[in-house]
Structure formats: C-alpha cells, structure tokens
Amino acid sequence: MEPIIQTQHLSKTFKTFKAVDDLSFSISHGDIYGFLGQNGAGKSTTMRMLLGLIYPDSGKIFIEGKEFNNNNRKLLSSIGAIIERPDMYGYLSGWENLKIFAALSGKKIPESRLYEVLELVNLRGREKDKVKAYSQGMKQRLGIAIALVHSPNLLILDEPTNGLDPQGIAEMRSLILSLSHDHGKTILISSHLLYEIEQVATKMLIIHKGKKVVEGKVSDLLNPEETLVDIKVRPDETLQAKLAVSEWTQFITNQTHATVTLKMNIANIPTLNKWLVNNDIEVVSINSTHSLEAYFLSLTQ
Amino acid sequence: MIKLLRIELFKIFRRPRTYISFGIVTAISLIIQLAMLSGGKDFVSFGMQGVTDQFDIQGDIINGYFVTYIILQSLLVQIPLLVALVAGDMLAGEANIGTLRLLLTKPISRPKLIMIKFLASLVYTILLIVWLAVVGLFLSLAIFGEGDMINMKSDAFIMILKNDVMWRYVAAFGFAALAMTAIAAMAMMLSAFADNSIGPIIATMGIVVVLTILSSLELPLFNLIKPYLFTTHMIGWKGFFDDQVPYGAIGRSASVLVIYTVAFLGTTIAYFNKKDITS
Numbered sequence: 001m002e003p004i005i006q007t008q009h010l011s012k013t014f015k016t017f018k019a020v021d022d023l024s025f026s027i028s029h030g031d032i033y034g035f036l037g038q039n040g041a042g043k044s045t046t047m048r049m050l051l052g053l054i055y056p057d058s059g060k061i062f063i064e065g066k067e068f069n070n071n072n073r074k075l076l077s078s079i080g081a082i083i084e085r086p087d088m089y090g091y092l093s094g095w096e097n098l099k100i101f102a103a104l105s106g107k108k109i110p111e112s113r114l115y116e117v118l119e120l121v122n123l124r125g126r127e128k129d130k131v132k133a134y135s136q137g138m139k140q141r142l143g144i145a146i147a148l149v150h151s152p153n154l155l156i157l158d159e160p161t162n163g164l165d166p167q168g169i170a171e172m173r174s175l176i177l178s179l180s181h182d183h184g185k186t187i188l189i190s191s192h193l194l195y196e197i198e199q200v201a202t203k204m205l206i207i208h209k210g211k212k213v214v215e216g217k218v219s220d221l222l223n224p225e226e227t228l229v230d231i232k233v234r235p236d237e238t239l240q241a242k243l244a245v246s247e248w249t250q251f252i253t254n255q256t257h258a259t260v261t262l263k264m265n266i267a268n269i270p271t272l273n274k275w276l277v278n279n280d281i282e283v284v285s286i287n288s289t290h291s292l293e294a295y296f297l298s299l300t301q
Numbered sequence: 302m303i304k305l306l307r308i309e310l311f312k313i314f315r316r317p318r319t320y321i322s323f324g325i326v327t328a329i330s331l332i333i334q335l336a337m338l339s340g341g342k343d344f345v346s347f348g349m350q351g352v353t354d355q356f357d358i359q360g361d362i363i364n365g366y367f368v369t370y371i372i373l374q375s376l377l378v379q380i381p382l383l384v385a386l387v388a389g390d391m392l393a394g395e396a397n398i399g400t401l402r403l404l405l406t407k408p409i410s411r412p413k414l415i416m417i418k419f420l421a422s423l424v425y426t427i428l429l430i431v432w433l434a435v436v437g438l439f440l441s442l443a444i445f446g447e448g449d450m451i452n453m454k455s456d457a458f459i460m461i462l463k464n465d466v467m468w469r470y471v472a473a474f475g476f477a478a479l480a481m482t483a484i485a486a487m488a489m490m491l492s493a494f495a496d497n498s499i500g501p502i503i504a505t506m507g508i509v510v511v512l513t514i515l516s517s518l519e520l521p522l523f524n525l526i527k528p529y530l531f532t533t534h535m536i537g538w539k540g541f542f543d544d545q546v547p548y549g550a551i552g553r554s555a556s557v558l559v560i561y562t563v564a565f566l567g568t569t570i571a572y573f574n575k576k577d578i579t580s
Contacts, residue, residue, distance in 0.1 A: 014577075048402070048577075048578065048579075051406045053406065054577040055575070055577060070411070070574070075408070077408045079406070081403075083402050083406070084402075087403065088403070089312060089400060091316055091317070096311075103308055104409060105407060105408070
C-alpha cells in the first residue's frame, strides 16, 4: 500500500534561516507518527508545507501517491489539521464554526455527522455556546472536531496538548488513541516532548535544525535494552573493583567511586539493585532514562 | 461559489463591528438632517449670498434632494474608511485571529478564496451605499419633502427640476458604489500584505486622504498626475447633477475606477497566491 504522505528532500529557507533541510519521510496508513523536535526545529514548517500553507523551496510532497502542489489542492480533502493553536471565530458558536469549516471541506456533510463528531470530542450540549467562552481544552477539542468532520484519512495535529491542563492532556491523549484504534485514522502528531510522543506514537521522527536525526518504530527506538541507568552510591573505593569482576561490567558506560552509568535492559534494574546490596554497596539513588531521551535532551540543551 | 460567498457574508454580518459602519452613516445623516432642520435657512442664505441680489428665488430650497446632496458631500471622506473597516480586515483579520491557516488547509484555491472575499466586500459595500440611500435620500425626502434641487457649485448655481432629480441620485449612488469598490479592492490588497487589520485600514485611509488632497490642489505639478489618481475620479458622481451631464467624463472616470479595481485585485491574487502563511 502506498504511503498516505511521503516527502522527498523537502527544504525551506526563510531569508537566511534554513528551517527544513532535505527532509524525507513517509507515513503509512494506520500509523500514529510522532514528529519530535525542540521548538524551532522545523516541525511546524514541515506540517505547513504538507498542508500547502508554506511553499517548499525544493523537494516533493505526495499525498496518497499523488504529487501535492498549489494546483491540486483537492488532495487536502483527505486531510484534517490543527496547526499550532485551534483558532476559530470567537464571535460564532461552536456549531457555527463547525458548520462553516464542514462546508469548506469540499464534501457534502449531513448535520448528523456534525453531531457525531461533537459527541466524539465530548462537546455535545456546548455547541451553541460562543467559542470565545470556551476553555482552551474545549477549543482544542472543537479543533479536532473541525479536523475530523469531513472524515479525512489523515489527521495532522501540531502540538495538540499545548496549553492544556493535565486532565486535558490525558483526555487528548486518549482521544488520539481512540481515533487511531477505533476510527482507523492515520495521525501525524508533533511535540517537543519525547514523553508525549512515546505515549501515543507507533513511529517517530526526530528532527533537529530542520534535518532528520532519527526515524523508526517507537518500539525499536525506545528499545528497553537501551536504557541508561544512573546509580549513586556512598563513596566506596572498592566499587570499581567489584564491578570489574561482575557480570555488569559489560554494560558500564561511565563510572567513578560514587557513580556508575550503565546501558542495559530496564527489566534488570531490580537484579542490579540486589547485587549492589549483596556486595555491601550502599545505594543512594537509581535513576533510569532511555538513551533516546538522553540523546534528545542533549540536542535540546 | 455561492455557498462560499454565503459563508463569507455570514461571517461579516454576524460580527457586531460590521454594524458600526451602518450606525455611523445613520448618525452622520441624522446630524446633518437635524442641522438643516434647525439652521438650514441660514446655511442656504450664506451660500446664496450674491445670487439673491440678482435673482428672486422662491419655493422650498431646503428639500430632501438638497439635503441628500449635502450628506453625500459630507460622507465623501468617511465612506472609504467604513469600506476599509471590512475589506481591510478580510485577509489580515483572519491572519490575526489565526483562522486564515485553517481556511487555507481546506481544498479551496487561494485565487478563489480572494475572489469570494472580494465579492463579499462588494456586497457589503453595495449594502452600505443602499443604506446611505435609505437614510440619506429617502429619510431626507420624508423629513423635508420633494422640491426642485439647487446644486451650489463654486462657479455656478444649477437648478434641477424635481421630476428630473431621482434618476440622477440612482446614477450617483451607482457610481459611488463603483468608486467604493475600488477602495474595497485596495483595502483588500493591503490586507494581503499584513497580518493585522489595523495597518491596512489606516493605510487605506491614509492613501485616500493624501491622494484626495493631491486631486484637489490646483498646482501645475499635481495637475500632471491628477488624471491618473483614482481619487480624482471618485467624485465623478457629481457630474450627474450638472446642467448638462458629462457622460463622456463620467464614463472615463468609471473606466479608470474599474481598471484600478482590476489592478488591485490582480495584485492581491498574484501576491497572496505565493505567500507563505506563517501567522
């Protein structure tokens, strides 16, 4: 099956700032594709190019196998999107906003579908209220309803949890998962937080300064074998000698007489802890981070 | 196309600030009508100084037609601002509130979107002119009644018989709609360059004021460029109240306004079609 979206060598420069640099990736049907990068990495610019808001300097975009450019914007009817903030007409009601954007989708959409998406995003009963009276979370959910109303195959969500409280974030996350699992939507979601992407995505692409850094299945990229375990102990002169003759020595990436860092399977932490205790090493703390997270953090610092 | 136009009009007329324009036109008309009711006679006798020594003028000079003419002249500067309030907001206003990027992710071509927004501005402009006709002309006729109309020009007084006036007003309002369409097209063009509607609205007003001054100053340098300024031709409606209507000059003025409108619209489409939407 053809990818739902494919980019080839996409580049965009604003004056002297190279926002996106030779970026190629493809998203398959059914993926929740996480697009990760620090602020200013080029995520929004890429998403805007996919939606025809920004024109690439070079490179190509294919939507469902067909080349997308300004002359065949009809391809956009298979995409629903929220870019940055879900801005709407505040002086109109949620229902009126939904109706306007449904009418602009190029498809004939019955009113029953409008009620259906309002139900899906849990806004039924509030649709007659003016949008300016909505909370940020409600606006975000109405934005999803607008993106969904014409039943697109692909949803592009640019940092959809921005500005939401913890409950709103949890609701958004479960909505995204439900849209993928229960409604078969392909979703491209961006974030500057690995944790956010990790929670929902099946595939992931990290970009930095407009360039692709790493791409792959989340299960591969977040392989438990790649966990970095940082141990702090009471200063112990025998620590290094004890570790050197142990089975753990093969995993050590860094050590002093008071700290040890190991790259190992997260599941082995309890065994390691037990070994430290049995060898009379007083453990102060054990912290685990995934190597990808450490790598991503190193990019962002 | 009709569906999209209805959506644009719905957005315009659901916004409370749209009605400010109609309120301002109503207020200015009422103020002038009230002023003419209370002190109209003094105004007319001041304006007719020198004429009454030589001519004996009888009848109701201050009638509905005469008052409408005063209102139209007074609103010459304000109406472009009121048109710019909506037309200047068409693209920049959407960019400012963030809805432009949502609009442009829909499968509608940008030239089509521009044309729809221009048509919506046109409908608003025509409705504003129609409203001006209602409160300026018909209300004045209701208050002051009909009568022969005196057109007080700087170099002549023209008397138009009452049964010969109404068609001139219909033509004048039609011409005014054409002139304001050019203003709407310019405001929308400026709107395409901005991400905030205040700039295009003020710029439109600034351009109209500066060019109107250039159009009215009798200096040799300005006389060279006057025929090319759209503001020179915006007052072409006054020609309908001359003794001999200068159809040729009015036609030329109308043509210049149409050319300006097309040029503004073409520039908007050419620029906006290539614009990166970063707002």
